[in-house]
Amino acid sequence: MISELSTHLQGQLVAVHPACDDLFDDFAPAELHGKPQERTEWAIEQLKLAAKASQRLGLTAHATFSGALLWPFVYPWPQRPEGLVEEGFNELARRWRPILEAFDEAGVDLCFEIHPGEDLHDGASFERFLAAVDNHPRAKILYDPSHLLLQQLDYLEFIDRYHERIGMFHVKDAEFNPNGRSGVYGGYQGWVERPGRFRSLGDGQIDFSGIFSRLTQYGFDGWAVLEWECCIKDAAQGAAEGAPFIEAHLIQPAGRAFDDFAGVTASPSRNRRILGLPPHR
Incomplete structure (x- = not known):
């Protein structure tokens, strides 16, 4: 497919x-x-x-x-x-x-x-x-947290802000380890030496549990697409590990509230009585 x-x-x-x-x-x-x-x-x-x-x-x-x-x-x-x-x-x-x-x-x-x-x-x-x-309805976002991490953005709060415009999701990991010699800009160094590097899924710093939770919370129904880019690990190994990594993070949305068992009947008159208020006249 x-x-x-x-x-x-x-x-x-x-x-x-x-x-x-x-x-x-x-x-x-x-x-x-x-x-x-x-x-x-x-x-x-x-x-x-x-x-x-x-x-x-x-x-x-x-x-x-x-x-x-x-x-x-x-x-x-x-x-x-x-x-x-x-x-x-x-x-x-x-x-x-x-x-x-x-x-x-x-x-x-x-x-x-x-x-x-x-x-x-x-x-x-x-x-x-x-x-x-003019806020064109077809202008959407491909959300890839790796590019946000390397810029030091809050990639979780990004979802809170822009979830209505997120139309695609690439699952790619990254890490950012600044030091006294180089940071976000990388000092023209190669990918292995840069403080910010793309990594295979699970080898970086990105909180994918938080990402999948937020996307599920906001009803994202698109694909979670594995994107492999890593300066250390071989692509075949990254793919073999990445697919089950994504599968383990997929969330089945809850079909009902977890505390339904404790639900009680309600009515306007009862709610007012519980609050100690007189009935509506």
């Missing part, structure tokens, strides 16, 4: 800052290399086709990246000119709005993976985008 389709690479190409043009050309067909405008148009068309493909497969949610016009300016130095961020999100919204409409026509939610390197990399940036697309 196919649980979802993904256009992460194509979504990335919807918005690329010129500083990254050469690097991201590899995500596009060779005939588009060195042609950023044509590459963007190709990516937008690919997303629209993905909406139709998802619809034909009977899928209701689709995974993608937002791309980034502003990522080179994520840290406010040099000082950003007034209006730069607003202009960036307005342009991002202009490019994504017709794609969102295509997904709406297909009856499929478009779930942006909240991810460093994208303009939509945390809750605040997702809110900016949502406002710029």
Whole structure:
């Protein structure tokens, strides 16, 4: 069974800052290399086709990246000119709005993976985008706690804030072990040496019991998709361990209140009597 389709690479190409043009050309067909405008148009068309493909497969949610016009300016130095961020999100919204409409026509939610390197990399940036697309109902979140942990966000409270917009869930572990030498930014080190690293399920620091509990509490009914990325463990071992790890965390929602056995009959008059109040006149 196919649980979802993904256009992460194509979504990335919807918005690329010129500083990254050469690097991201590899995500596009060779005939588009060195042609950023044509590459963007190709990516937008690919997303629209993905909406139709998802619809034909009977899928209701689709995974993608937002791309980034502003990522080179994520840290406010040099000082950003007034209006730069607003202009960036307005342009991002202009490019994504017709794609969102295509997904709406297909009856499929478009779930942006909240991810460093994208303009939509945390809750605040997702809110900016949502406002710029007039709270489009198809603009949803692909929730992956590993990317939130490495930014030192509260990934559980994130669910409390945005559960109505969470349309997909990737189950991926991570750990963050800062020291006196490097922290969130990682000092340009490789994945093994960085304080923040992706790990196989169960080997990291993420509280998956808390995550599954919250998603169940809010009625999330999508897939729990195993995503393996680990700089230490082999992929085959990670997959063999990851599937039962997810199965062990799945929660069957309660069919009734746990204290039903102690339930008592109630009526307005009885409730007033218990509170020591006179009957209604």
